[in-house]
Amino acid sequence: MAPPHFLLVALSTCSAMNPALQLAERLARVGSRVTFLSTVYALRCMIDPVCPGGVTFTTFSDGYDDGYVPGDDLERYRAEMNRRGSEALRDLIEHSSGQGLSFTCVLHTIVPWVHDVARSLQIKLVLVWIQPATVFDIYYHYFSGYEDVIKSVTSQRCDTTSLIRLPGVPPLTNRNIPSFLHVENKYAFALPEIQSLLENLKEEENPKVVLVNTFDALELEALRAIGTLNLVGIGPLVPLSFLDSDQSSRGDRFLGSEDFVKWLNAKEEASVIYVAFGSIAMLSKLQKREMARGLLETGRPFLWVMGKGDGDDDELIYKEEIDKRGVIVPWCSQIEVLSHPSIGCFLTHCGWNSTIESLVCGIPMVAFPQWADQMTNAKLVEDVWKVG
Template identity: 50%
Template sequence: MPHRHHILLIPYPVQGHINPAFQFAKRLISLGAHVTLSTTLHMHNRITHKPTLPNLSYLPFSDGYDDGFQSTGTDAYLLYTSEFKRRGSEFIANLILSNSQKGTPFTCLVYSLLLPWAAETARGFHLPTALLWVQPATMFDILYHYFHGYSESIKNPSVSIKLPGLPLLSARDLPSFLLDTCPSSYALMLSFFEEQFKELDVETNPTTILVNSFEALEPDALRAVENLNMISIGPLIPSAFLDGKDPTDNSFGGHIFQPSNNCVEWLDSKQENSVVYVSFGSLCVLPKKQMEEIARALLDCGFPFLWVIKEKEEELNCREELEEKGKIVKWCSQLEILSHPSLGCFLTHCGWNSTIESLVSGVPLVVFPQWADQMTNAKLVEDVWKIGVRVDHKMNQDGIVIGEDIRNCLEVVMGSGGKCEELRENSKKWKELSREAVKEGGSSENNLRGFLDLVGLNHDVDVSLCVAENA
């Protein structure tokens, strides 16, 4: 008997999109859907330990760069994205058509942000689409407002700006590529998001925005755009670290980096709430000067630390001293680290995946945002959810946060007294609320069931249109 729902899932080929996409696929399958996950051949081959589940299939496609995109510069990247779009659109069109002709049609295409051409292709076949938004709803709202009448106010806010449904924001809380002061190299990112929102505007069937967040976390932001159906379905975190319903679901299953060994054993030797975990995600590369300031802060504050320093980052002058006081690794299984009782705080770039994983684990944050949504995430962490502190309140003339300021923030979060206790209590509260959201009858679980019901209704209208018009 065929599945009522057959979802085609297309994540953008980077780690930050792959992880939530895999978890989303698992959730859909648990509710009776079949999922076909398609990403580039290069990314598919890099991913280790892919989930092997009944009703989950993989169909990678070539973007023309099967050994990976290696070039630098705007022109080279524009050439890559053009080829990615051309080949990806052709692949999706052929896949939709062939599945319909075989009698196993897709009922919906779900794509992650920065892939608007996937939705455009699906629209040509009357196939319903949904956007998997792997950033907070607040970030979606800011971008939506930017492209719908608020661009001048956002580009250069005089002191602060009030956008519908959002807290009061200053320039340092806004996505960096929206500001007049941002480097011209960021203009490309802005154009990609503009294309994304233009696609949403022309969609005749309202696209559902599936947000990796939960109702209690962003109640106003989820309703700030009245003419779009934005629903929370998160946190998209493996069950073993969230609701505990499936202890075997203890990994995203989408690793493109090999985790280092012995991290958990090292943490086992440390006292409860005593370790500072430091990681700036899979893409961010800090200047060596900034790395040296972080190193000085870690050494001066005296707390044991676990620091992820990627292969592409420069060697530190004080490496030997650091390895005497803490542990340095090239990569690690982040959820395992964050859920360990020895963890006291997380010094992070405040990417959304890292933020939501910390929140689910109840770990307070010291946040050091670098660009894009990280600036907005940091605002939410410090001022709205009150689960961490920012280190970037002041920088020197080179744009570097000095070690003393970083150390002070670490000591606030790792210390004792009023501020530390407030952060830990709030972290505990959000940890509990995140679990409630995904339980049976919880807001995110109900939203996901409602989404599948809606997909079923839309699909039942006329499943044969795409074959008739495109045969």
């Protein structure tokens, strides 16, 4: 009997690619075949495009092979991604079927255009939710009778005391709700896409399964909160080397800097503040200046990840003092940093990958959420899990 053959589709952001790659590796380790579909840019950013266990990569051009640059026409970018991605997915499924290599199932990490293609070709589709189960529940409840309850609070921007109570979710204030549910949300496309995603789930044949990058000990109530859906925790989707003795997949697979390792090795245990805000959110010059001043005032050494989209670190007015106290790198293997004994604290935007990696490594967090699910993640970190 032939092993299952999964087609895994992920967008090119690190927040989608890293957990998707870990899932692909896990499937391959238990004997499944995995074909991984993403963009040309995503593959270019990877250190090693060959996963152990025979995961096969295939790419398509979304028209932005050098990556999307903030400030580019977002609507055009999304339209090109949807059009080209749909065509590539359809061609891949039809070609594989013609070669006698049909896919058992298509998995996707919140990729809107996958559903229509899979449905038209009558192939099983499963969503891989790469945010916490709590956030999934919030969106589900919003579109299942609680919209007015949530809007009554989010419409009052300055109200930080009124509570929103949803099944399986801790009490939330205006500040704890995902930014896409706020009136002033500037990403107007996001909410309709989430609604469509949830409606598509309701149309699926039973059992309606959603794979979630979380685990029972962390979010059991949230995983069980929706009776009509089977939310299955498959996390934490971090490199297996950090969960067992396997050293074959150390760190993430994206290009980074290793200059930080020797510097960290020279520091005392739990003495370094690690600072990183992900690959999408960018700090303003004023925010960077105040962040730098605050870090210097702690008197602690710090490692600060400042990507190319964040501007030049020479803009910092405390550059000389920073060079004496800390190190600024354009990127690094985050989980390797978090697992280093010198790290004592993580100043983070609370993206879900960052949050769950910090939890796995036992590093306390200081939350500085920016958008999307990060506000809810910060709430969980501070008030529910009490690890930051």
